[in-house]
Amino acid sequence: MTDKKMNVKLDHISKLYVNPKTGKPFKAVDDATVDILPGEFVTLLGPSGCGKTTTLRMIAGFESPDEGEIYIGEEAVNALTPNKRDTAMVFQNYALLPHYNVFNNVAYGLKLRKLPKDETRKKVFDILSLVGLNGMEDRMINQLSGGQQQRVALARALVIEPAVLLFDEPLSNLDAKLRVSMRTEIRRIQQQVGITAVYVTHDQSEAMAISDRIIIMDQGRIVQIGSPKDVYYRPVNHFVADFIGDASFLKGKVISVKDDAISVQIGSAVFVLHASLPPNTVECELLLRPESMHLDEVGQLPCEVTYSKFMGSYQYYQVNCEDQMIKVTEYNPKQKKEYKVGDQAFLAFNADDLHLIWK
Amino acid sequence: MVKKSSQWKRLEREKMFSDPVLMISILFIAVLLLLFVIYPLVMLISESFEVEKGDGVFSNYLAVLKMPSFRQAFRNTLVLGVVSSVLATIIGFLFAYVDAYIDLKSRLLKGVFKIVATLPIVSPPFVLALSALFLFGNSGLITRGIFGQLSSNIKGYRGIILVQTLTYFPTCYLMLKGLLKNIDPSLEEAVRNMGASRKVEFFTVTLPLLVPGIGNAILVSFLESCADFANPMLIGGNIDTLATSIYLQYTGGWSTGSAGNAAAMAVYLLVLTTIFFLLQKYVLEVRSVSTLTGKASRQRILIEDKSVTVPLKIIASAIGFFVIIMYLCVLYGSLMTVWGRDYRVTLKWWRYLFVGNGEGIRAFVTSFGLAFIAAVITSVFSMLIAYLVAKKRFVGRQVMEFVSMLAMAVPGTVLGVAYIRGFVTGLFHSGVLSGIYGSSAILIIVFVVRSLPVGVRSGISALRQIDQSIEESACDMGAGSTKVFTSVTLPLIKDSFFSGLVTSFVRSITSISAVILLVTPKILFITVRINAYADNGNFGVACVYATILIILAYASIGIMNLCTKRLYMQDKIE
Numbered sequence A: 001m002t003d004k005k006m007n008v009k010l011d012h013i014s015k016l017y018v019n020p021k022t023g024k025p026f027k028a029v030d031d032a033t034v035d036i037l038p039g040e041f042v043t044l045l046g047p048s049g050c051g052k053t054t055t056l057r058m059i060a061g062f063e064s065p066d067e068g069e070i071y072i073g074e075e076a077v078n079a080l081t082p083n084k085r086d087t088a089m090v091f092q093n094y095a096l097l098p099h100y101n102v103f104n105n106v107a108y109g110l111k112l113r114k115l116p117k118d119e120t121r122k123k124v125f126d127i128l129s130l131v132g133l134n135g136m137e138d139r140m141i142n143q144l145s146g147g148q149q150q151r152v153a154l155a156r157a158l159v160i161e162p163a164v165l166l167f168d169e170p171l172s173n174l175d176a177k178l179r180v181s182m183r184t185e186i187r188r189i190q191q192q193v194g195i196t197a198v199y200v201t202h203d204q205s206e207a208m209a210i211s212d213r214i215i216i217m218d219q220g221r222i223v224q225i226g227s228p229k230d231v232y233y234r235p236v237n238h239f240v241a242d243f244i245g246d247a248s249f250l251k252g253k254v255i256s257v258k259d260d261a262i263s264v265q266i267g268s269a270v271f272v273l274h275a276s277l278p279p280n281t282v283e284c285e286l287l288l289r290p291e292s293m294h295l296d297e298v299g300q301l302p303c304e305v306t307y308s309k310f311m312g313s314y315q316y317y318q319v320n321c322e323d324q325m326i327k328v329t330e331y332n333p334k335q336k337k338e339y340k341v342g343d344q345a346f347l348a349f350n351a352d353d354l355h356l357i358w359k
Numbered sequence B: 001m002v003k004k005s006s007q008w009k010r011l012e013r014e015k016m017f018s019d020p021v022l023m024i025s026i027l028f029i030a031v032l033l034l035l036f037v038i039y040p041l042v043m044l045i046s047e048s049f050e051v052e053k054g055d056g057v058f059s060n061y062l063a064v065l066k067m068p069s070f071r072q073a074f075r076n077t078l079v080l081g082v083v084s085s086v087l088a089t090i091i092g093f094l095f096a097y098v099d100a101y102i103d104l105k106s107r108l109l110k111g112v113f114k115i116v117a118t119l120p121i122v123s124p125p126f127v128l129a130l131s132a133l134f135l136f137g138n139s140g141l142i143t144r145g146i147f148g149q150l151s152s153n154i155k156g157y158r159g160i161i162l163v164q165t166l167t168y169f170p171t172c173y174l175m176l177k178g179l180l181k182n183i184d185p186s187l188e189e190a191v192r193n194m195g196a197s198r199k200v201e202f203f204t205v206t207l208p209l210l211v212p213g214i215g216n217a218i219l220v221s222f223l224e225s226c227a228d229f230a231n232p233m234l235i236g237g238n239i240d241t242l243a244t245s246i247y248l249q250y251t252g253g254w255s256t257g258s259a260g261n262a263a264a265m266a267v268y269l270l271v272l273t274t275i276f277f278l279l280q281k282y283v284l285e286v287r288s289v290s291t292l293t294g295k296a297s298r299q300r301i302l303i304e305d306k307s308v309t310v311p312l313k314i315i316a317s318a319i320g321f322f323v324i325i326m327y328l329c330v331l332y333g334s335l336m337t338v339w340g341r342d343y344r345v346t347l348k349w350w351r352y353l354f355v356g357n358g359e360g361i362r363a364f365v366t367s368f369g370l371a372f373i374a375a376v377i378t379s380v381f382s383m384l385i386a387y388l389v390a391k392k393r394f395v396g397r398q399v400m401e402f403v404s405m406l407a408m409a410v411p412g413t414v415l416g417v418a419y420i421r422g423f424v425t426g427l428f429h430s431g432v433l434s435g436i437y438g439s440s441a442i443l444i445i446v447f448v449v450r451s452l453p454v455g456v457r458s459g460i461s462a463l464r465q466i467d468q469s470i471e472e473s474a475c476d477m478g479a480g481s482t483k484v485f486t487s488v489t490l491p492l493i494k495d496s497f498f499s500g501l502v503t504s505f506v507r508s509i510t511s512i513s514a515v516i517l518l519v520t521p522k523i524l525f526i527t528v529r530i531n532a533y534a535d536n537g538n539f540g541v542a543c544v545y546a547t548i549l550i551i552l553a554y555a556s557i558g559i560m561n562l563c564t565k566r567l568y569m570q571d572k573i574e
Helices: A052-060 A102-112 A117-130 A146-159 A176-193 A204-210 A228-233 A238-243 B006-017 B020-048 B059-066 B068-101 B107-118 B127-136 B141-146 B157-182 B185-193 B198-227 B230-235 B242-251 B259-290 B306-335 B348-356 B359-391 B397-406 B412-423 B440-464 B468-476 B481-492 B494-509 B526-535 B539-573
Strands: A008-018 A025-036 A041-045 A067-072 A087-090 A164-168 A196-201 A213-218 A221-226 A248-258 A261-266 A269-274 A283-288 A293-296 A301-310 A314-321 A324-331 A344-349 A355-358 B336-338 B342-345
Touching: A008 A052, A025 A052, A025 A067, A025 A221, A041 A052, A041 A204, A052 A067, A052 A087, A052 A164, A052 A196, A087 A146, A087 B468, A102 A117, A102 A146, A117 A146, A146 A164, A146 A176, A176 A204, A196 A204, A204 A228, A213 A228, A213 A238, A221 A228, A221 A238, A238 A355, A248 A324, A261 A283, A293 A324, A314 A344, B006 B020, B020 B259, B020 B359, B020 B397, B020 B412, B020 B440, B020 B481, B059 B068, B059 B259, B068 B107, B068 B157, B068 B198, B068 B242, B068 B259, B068 B306, B107 B157, B107 B306, B127 B141, B127 B157, B127 B230, B127 B306, B127 B539, B157 B198, B157 B230, B157 B306, B185 B198, B198 B242, B198 B259, B230 B242, B230 B526, B242 B259, B242 B412, B259 B412, B306 B336, B306 B348, B306 B539, B348 B359, B348 B539, B359 B397, B359 B440, B359 B481, B359 B494, B359 B526, B359 B539, B397 B440, B412 B440, B440 B494, B468 B481, B481 B494, B494 B539, B526 B539
Parallel strands: A041 A196, A041 A213, A087 A164, A164 A196
Antiparallel strands: A008 A025, A008 A067, A213 A221, A248 A261, A248 A283, A261 A269, A283 A355, A293 A344, A301 A314, A301 A344, A314 A324, B336 B342
């Protein structure tokens, strides 16, 4: 539908705020640098207060960065007001104009661009059918359900064919089921239109489901940028590992480094691992995803079962291994031996599934 | 204050300049506020320091302080302020409590409460004073008609206190009612659950929570009382207050004292009211709201105990009826053949005004016209200022808010004097703009300045209810500031706009204190005419005018209610 796929570049962006209680300034966004590719779907993910919404609002132009420059395409946009920027935002609470009906809400941006009437009509009807709202043109906003309002907000943003589509936690006001179907919908429409999209969320499964790349932020800083697989399997630190998915950690000690092969000792067992970064300490952490392990009579590390619960599709264990609490999920438990609390067993896993994290 | 980076400042500035309409409107409003609020006050203050050679800088202030009449006026102002405001707050609290905790049941009583609730907007000056004279004056209906030749001394302290209390308590009632409704009933239920009686609950929960609000109500009425001109003028007898002294000084009622002395008097009153205004706005108002942040989630369990409800209801309704009767007395006063002597009904005062010399029609047209123009200007400006203050970031934003609210602290009499000093010989005595003095324009400007604080305040609160993101979304779609304001903001605050229009109309047409100093004999303004007729003892004609004011005020509110209801319905239909 649109050919103008644009890249978005954040070049060492910082934003200062004042803590209203202490009066002290702090960096809500701290030296963020990202290059978002044309047509890419990128998610800003992080806990609340990590600076992800502030970053999005700086791209839209509602906030001015204290340091750094923002580029949309080749153009530096720092000094442009939001109405002069080629972005369109889908707001958390939809922010639809309550005194207009669906048609006029969607047509609002087109009317500002002084499009001929019949062209406006055609575009609005096309976009409404894209988001599945045919025949709703005359409804007032308060006559729509949350999911429908969400679609209107999306249609309104899409119809002006912006260079970049911005989403500020758009699904957080919907119920769980609708959230899942809407995120699929948003992804489908973004792919169909081929538009660059920046999406803010604190829901890691939403980020996984929707994005080409995920930008993980913590306390104003970007800690990792990568594909969903990257951030899940190769998190750069404990925070990312813990924030994305379910994680268990073992403590280890580096005993030797040979080229890129690092020997790590956990308890009495030694594993040879590969890491992208060279070690800076002897102490390290090893990430294990609960679904990558199972309990067995033989295995890599001895453990004691401290909790065992049948969850339907899987059996959920907590075991004590080398004084760490490790979570294990065993799928299709019907066919497997069920361990009881107090049982001695072994943690069995593939050494490739151990991921090294430096402290 | 945090130091924002220079880049941030530069970007904000560039964004602002890219929106010329916004820049121009900020500048335009700043100039007007400077010219019509700050400048006259500065001129007044500077004049109070103009002294003969050899005298000290403060010699005007010292000279004024030495006048026994001024000292008495100062004392009177404080005493009246304290007594009236405390009494008004007590009665207001009683009404609020009855409203929030007792099921009134009877429709008549509910009606009384409803009428009382509209009184703060519709309280033309002189009305209560006129009817107090009508009932309790030397030839009053009760003093003479019922008790025969009973001599009366309603004029003076008693009269002013009676009239001021009855004028200010409805405002206190509304303020406290709002706060009481915000007390979460579960707080009270919790202490009842722990074994507290209704009485203990009242003294340990309800009252302590309301203390800042009560303080706020007292201060607001105290300010009103200090600035009150009409009531002491009419019913004060030989009691002068600061406001009336300043007026008399300027109109030559007092032979002693120079212009500098008069200016010093005005500054004394200004300082007094400003201190209390700042105290009220920045200490008590903030606290009274912040202690009650809870939203009442449920209907509270009303008091059933008859030994409590019956006396409270009787007292409240007696006061309510009394006030309503006082308003009706003014109507009767306008129909009475001879004030206090001949109680037969006649239309001669009405005929005198409207058939005889036609003064009534001219006064009506003039007053209505001036107030209407002022109301339109006020409501447009206050929405604009409210929009800028609530939604935009610019240097001097807080100053703009403060200055537009400042007129609340300035008593009308002081503003009137300041306008005389500021404009009678033109700007800085240069002759520029001197034409507006004595014209209708200056009256309109005074009306606007006096109503602006109310408009701006209600505008800001209406705007704060609109989620920021709605306007942001329009801007994000490509709308500039002007387009956002006209296509999103304005339609969403139109109710507030209309009520602002009506409120400032009513405030303007019923205002007296500043007007009386600025009006020329050619301009017939109703409230000024009331003062003139009452001064001459021609109470019948004064009552005719007062009745017209009451009718006008209520009609405006009625029309507003109809309009907003219709607008609301239209929205539904669309």
